[in-house]
Amino acid sequence: MGSLTVNKQKLKRFTIYTKPIMESYLSKLSVDLSDYTFAxxxxxxxxxxxxxxxxxxxxxxxVMTGGELTMLLPPLGKKKNITQAMIKCFEVMNANNSSPYYSRIDYVQGSMLDDFIQSADQANSMFEMLESYIVEKKLVDYVYEVDALIDLRGNSYHTKRTEINKFMKSYPDYVIEKLDSAKHKDEIMHLFNKWVSDRVKYMPKEEAEVFLEGIHQERHAIKQMIKNYDELMLLGLVIYINGELKGFTVGERISHDTATVIIEKTDFEILGCAQFIFREFSKMLKEHYEVAYINVGDDMGFENLRKVKMSYRPFKLVPKYTIYQK
Structure with a gap:
């Protein structure tokens, strides 16, 4: 599908060549959500x-899904332009969609909400705009102090230190390499397929069915990441144990002081590998980007993932909202 015209508004295809355009707008914003990057x-x-x-x-x-048009992010621009841009975007979505019910704006950072619910010309109360729109809180991003993830000091990190020490004692010949998309692509996909198989083994049947529905998207994301790794200017590392790739992780910068972990996968059978690679990648992110914080995204609504991310004692939780029409 090429470009799309809806309600006399031309929508251009979002491709790798959109990167400099989108990033020129992102560079003017102050956000720390993991969703606010091109990659x-x-x-x-x-x-x-x-x-x-x-x-x-x-x-x-x-984004067009099943014929319905929604927004992956709020309009990115100066505050004075946001309100009218949002109204126009809803007009475009409504003109395309089978029902206004499907029109929405996802991943709105809490600090940006005033930009959408206050008039550009008047200091109106936020509640006036809420007469037309519904703001619903969704997930939160987990943000950590990078030094805390590296040092793992204190009783609350005792279990993490123990797991890492056991890993290093059990696999003293581990090898860490900077991720090279050409060199590591086949091994990364092999590990991902093993990771999926291992996860399903320990899931209840009904939970496994829901899990597998999202795997196609994640597999595609990893393939896209590998294919466009250099163009996206990503940073990653892999870990080998006994000559086999047993873990990989990829991230990037969000803002001047915050980096993000886009994806991380390790072999479940290698105990402590996840904790070890997370610490080592935190070191790499700090050194490469000189950041103070690391955002690891949300928990996608999975309770187990929430527990894991909370166990690392987040510095802050950044809420994400969705805007609907009434």
């Missing part, structure tokens, strides 16, 4: 088609 949106578009338009001097990112 995070580009690699996760699997069974959907991404489109963008510059509306009221704001970058607007849409």
């Amino acid at each position: 995070a949106n580009f690699i996760w578009l699997a069974n959907s088609s991404g489109f963008y338009a510059i509306i009221n001097k704001s970058f607007c990112l849409f």
Whole structure:
């Protein structure tokens, strides 16, 4: 599918060549959500088609899924332009969609909400705009102090230190390498397939069915990440044990003081590998980007993932909201 015209508004295809355009708008914002990067949106578009338009001097990112148009992010631009851009975006979505029910704006950072619910010309109360829109809190991003993830000091990190020490004692010949997409691509996909198989083994049948529904998208995301690794300017590492790749992780910078972990996978059978690679990658992110914080994204609503991310004692939780129409 090429470009798309809806309600006289031309939407251009969201491709790797959109990167400098989107990043020129992102560079002017102060956000620390993991969703606010080009790579995070580009690699996760699997069974959907991404489109963008510059509306009221704001970058607007849409996604078409099953014929319905939604927004992956709020309009990105100056505060004075945001309100009218949002209104126009809803007009575009409504003109395309089978029902206004499907029109929505996802992944709105809490600190940006005033930009959407206050008039550009008047200091109106946020509640006036809420007469037309519903703001619903969704998931939260987990943000950590990078030094805390590296040092793992104190009783609360005792278990993490123990797991890492056991790993290093059990696998003293481990080898860490900087991720090279050409060299490591086949081994990364092999590990991912093993990871999926191992996960399903220990899941209840009904939970496994839900889990597998999302695997196609994640597999596509990893393939996109590998294919466009250099163009996306990502940073990653892999770990070998006895000559086999047993873990990989990839991240990037979000803002001047925050980096993000986009994806991480390790072999379940290698105890302590996940904790070890997370610590080592935290070191790499700090050294490469000189950041103070690391955002590891949300928990996708999975209770086990929430427990793991909370166990690392987040510095803060950053809420994400979705805007609907009434």
